[in-house]
Amino acid sequence: MASKVFFLPGKNQQTLLAGLPRLLAKLVDGDFSNKKLCGIKVHFGEKGNKTFIPADYSRVAVEFLKQKGARPFLFETSTLYYGQRGNAIDHLNLAHRHGFSADKIGAPILIIDGMRGEDFIEVPVNGQLIKKARLGALIAEIPALLGFSHFKGHMLSGFGASIKNFSMGTAARAGKLEMHSLTKPWIDAEKCINCGDCQRQCPADAIETRGDAFVIVESKCTGCAGCIGVCPVKAVRINWDEAADSASKKMAEYALATLQGKEGFYTNFLINVTKECDCWGQVMEPMCADVGILASRDPVAVDPACFDRVENVIRSAHPEVDPEIQLAHADEI
Numbered sequence: 001m002a003s004k005v006f007f008l009p010g011k012n013q014q015t016l017l018a019g020l021p022r023l024l025a026k027l028v029d030g031d032f033s034n035k036k037l038c039g040i041k042v043h044f045g046e047k048g049n050k051t052f053i054p055a056d057y058s059r060v061a062v063e064f065l066k067q068k069g070a071r072p073f074l075f076e077t078s079t080l081y082y083g084q085r086g087n088a089i090d091h092l093n094l095a096h097r098h099g100f101s102a103d104k105i106g107a108p109i110l111i112i113d114g115m116r117g118e119d120f121i122e123v124p125v126n127g128q129l130i131k132k133a134r135l136g137a138l139i140a141e142i143p144a145l146l147g148f149s150h151f152k153g154h155m156l157s158g159f160g161a162s163i164k165n166f167s168m169g170t171a172a173r174a175g176k177l178e179m180h181s182l183t184k185p186w187i188d189a190e191k192c193i194n195c196g197d198c199q200r201q202c203p204a205d206a207i208e209t210r211g212d213a214f215v216i217v218e219s220k221c222t223g224c225a226g227c228i229g230v231c232p233v234k235a236v237r238i239n240w241d242e243a244a245d246s247a248s249k250k251m252a253e254y255a256l257a258t259l260q261g262k263e264g265f266y267t268n269f270l271i272n273v274t275k276e277c278d279c280w281g282q283v284m285e286p287m288c289a290d291v292g293i294l295a296s297r298d299p300v301a302v303d304p305a306c307f308d309r310v311e312n313v314i315r316s317a318h319p320e321v322d323p324e325i326q327l328a329h330a331d332e333i
Contacts, residue, residue: 003298005305006227011290016271017056021064023226023295024146027265032070037039038144039075039110040065041165044095047084048281051272055099058253061146062107070144074100075110077136077169078117080176080225082234083281085217112138116229125260125333127253129246134175135258143226144263151268153275156180157248158323159314160277161264161306162299163330167254173225179250183239184221185228189213191235198227217329227288248326255299256333267295268306275317288313300330318324 005218008023010016030036040061044051058074065072078086078286085091088111095101095109102108104232113119113136121140122132149165157164168176177185187198187207199207206220207227215229216236228236242250270291274284291309298300305326307314314323 003296003301005296005301006295007292007294009292009326011292012075013054013056015218019219020057020060020168020293021320023267023293024265025230026230027295028068031066031068032144035071035132036144036285038065038070038072038146040072040127040146040148041169041276042074042076042100043150043165043169044076044085044100044328045100045278046281047094050283050284051100051274051286052154052278053148053269053271055104057269058100058142058148060104061148062105065146066106073108073110073148074105075112075138075142077113077171078111078115078173079231079279080173080180080228080238081279083279086292087229088114090190108140112136113172116226118224118226118229120172120174123257125253125255125257125280128329130178130251130253130257131239133254133257134172134178135170135254136172139170139258142262147264147266147270149266150272150278151270151310152273152277153314154277156242156244156321157251157326158318158321159307161268161303163255163303163326164251166258166299170258171254173229174223175254177223177225177238177245179244179254181239182241184216184223185216185225185236185238186216186236188235191233193233193235195232197230197232201226201230204205206218207290244321245325249329252326252330252333256331259299265295265297266299266302267293268302269293270306270309271317273310273313300327303330
């Protein structure tokens with residue numbers, strides 16, 4: 001039987017905010033028992049970005065979930081790249097500036113992979129490319145998930161929505177590295193100040209001194225990416241060399257690792273559809289008119305339902321990437 005996808009049309013925030021509780025009611029069958037924890041997976045937007053999902057939608061969702069007997073909270077993970085969301089403190093401060101504060105939202109906000117993205121659990125998935133996914137450590141403690149995913153373009157997978165939100169968005173830094181790079185991190189000797197923080201952080205004893213420089217020994221490196229988070233001068237570098245097709249498949253397998261065994265509700269916002277994702281720290285103009293919000297209990301149904309409505313726009317934004325690889329692999333697994 002095909003999964004149901006519900007559609008809330010609307011081209012302005014007032015209409016969509018008013019209709020969001022009715023849309024969520026289509027997904028949530030009955031009330032949550034025993035005040036079950038429900039994590040709302042959001043994206044707070046990078047510094048300079050203006051087209052992320054506004055915080056008011058999270059506020060409405062929190063109110064709805066509380067009425068259903070849940071204990072809601074918002075959660076995110078730190079980024080792989082250096083930026084305003086690379087550690088929990090800067091990330092939470094940015095979220096507050098973007099309107100995501102506990103007093104405004106009505107619920108707490110958690111960064112589930114530790115101070116610098118180094119806290120992870122390994123979840124078996126036995127996929128084509130991923131055998132064990134490295135997810136933010138607290139994901140294991142969240143029995144119910146509500147995805148607030150912004151549908152937009154993406155240079156690696158063609159587009160990003162629910163599947164990406166629950167793969168890149170829930171992976172710890174080590175998992176993000178696995179999806180983005182075929183090689184281990186390396187240290188830029190010209191930037192390195194020889195402080196030794198990376199060496200002290202490394203659990204695999206894979207960072208050695210050679211002359212006046214620190215180097216990462218690839219044969220010892222486990223790819224935990226802890227060195228990236230602690231370097232004070234951003235000298236630990238990444239090769240963003242994973243091919244688009246395999247990265248897209250890895251995203252699907254990471255999403256499976258995150259969602260298996262959990263109660264899930266997935267909403268995709270087809271508003272402010274930009275060429276690149278909300279990690280871009282700049283103002284981007286939408287590529288098309290707003291469509292509305294789509295929702296389903298099945299992430300592999302809601303993503304293609306959105307893609308079908310703006311396919312021409314997405315394909316023209318990144319013609320070098322096949323956006324259907326992600327969808328086909330997700331459907332297969």
